[in-house]
Amino acid sequence: MKFIVLTLFENMFYEFMNTSMIKRALEKEKASIKILDIRKFTKDKHHRTDFPPYGGGNGMIMSCEPLAGAIDEALEMLAKDQKEVKILYLSPRGKVLNDSMAHEIANSDKNYILLCGHYEGIDERIIEEYQIEEISIGNYVLTGGELASQVFMDCVIRLLPGVLADGSLTEESHTNGLLEYPQYTKPYEFRGKKVPDILLSGNHQKIAEYRQQESIRITKKYRPDLLEKKDK
Ligand SMILES: C[S@@+](CC[C@H](N)C(=O)[O-])C[C@H]1O[C@@H](n2cnc3c(N)ncnc32)[C@H](O)[C@@H]1O
Numbered sequence: 001m002k003f004i005v006l007t008l009f010e011n012m013f014y015e016f017m018n019t020s021m022i023k024r025a026l027e028k029e030k031a032s033i034k035i036l037d038i039r040k041f042t043k044d045k046h047h048r049t050d051f052p053p054y055g056g057g058n059g060m061i062m063s064c065e066p067l068a069g070a071i072d073e074a075l076e077m078l079a080k081d082q083k084e085v086k087i088l089y090l091s092p093r094g095k096v097l098n099d100s101m102a103h104e105i106a107n108s109d110k111n112y113i114l115l116c117g118h119y120e121g122i123d124e125r126i127i128e129e130y131q132i133e134e135i136s137i138g139n140y141v142l143t144g145g146e147l148a149s150q151v152f153m154d155c156v157i158r159l160l161p162g163v164l165a166d167g168s169l170t171e172e173s174h175t176n177g178l179l180e181y182p183q184y185t186k187p188y189e190f191r192g193k194k195v196p197d198i199l200l201s202g203n204h205q206k207i208a209e210y211r212q213q214e215s216i217r218i219t220k221k222y223r224p225d226l227l228e229k230k231d232k
Helices: 011-019 021-026 063-078 097-104 122-131 145-157 204-222 225-231
Strands: 001-008 032-037 087-094 112-116 135-137
Touching: 001 011, 001 063, 001 145, 011 021, 011 032, 011 145, 021 032, 021 145, 032 063, 063 087, 063 112, 063 122, 087 097, 097 145, 112 145, 135 145, 204 225
Parallel strands: 001 032, 001 112, 087 112, 087 135
Antiparallel strands: none
8 A cells, every 4th residue: 555645844754654563564565655745846936835815814825736736746656556546635624533444444455645734724726626535633633734644644554464463453442342451561560569360360261251341341431432332
């Protein structure tokens, strides 16, 4: 799966692409990420990419020309793959990303262009022109789409086949509508608190039953709304 990210802040991606699971997935060629600097596509003599909004108001709006130039370049880069390409704009008004959307995207066999807004956002005509879908990472407003695009890529790439060890996804929070059971590691005793004995019993069936009960208890405690949805 290929991702091309369109941004004014390329440097925000260096650490992301060179750390932990993302770094390994890119090295193993399970996914690829290319960053395009929107500023390179401006025709303004001062290299400006944003201007005040028509009609007045706060802040600056990213203008059409550089955005269109960057999108066209990304589409051209992906054309040789002959795969469907989806253009997504990370936006607070988009559909809020969740686990089932992440699974759907990971299974989609498409390539993705991720458009990161900044300032007060982007000129509306770009969304219409390219029929862009909008994705939000939550009901709050970020300074830019860069972190949102990283959240998006992180939760999708870890679901791609061969990225994580077999089995490590099946019991994770949200996968089956429940939160994960509590986890423990060494030392056995920390400040008088011991690891539950059942986890040292070696009885895999009993451990699985215990973890399932704990999953339900934790979900009831932290996110009872998930259990209500599961019952429907
Ligand atoms: C300061 S925000 C612009 C907010 C816009 N004026 C509004 O009220 O909807 C700048 C950029 O951050 C990104 N962004 C902000 N909040 C986001 C969210 N919850 N999810 C995804 N992207 C977000 C978008 O790309 C947006 O263009």
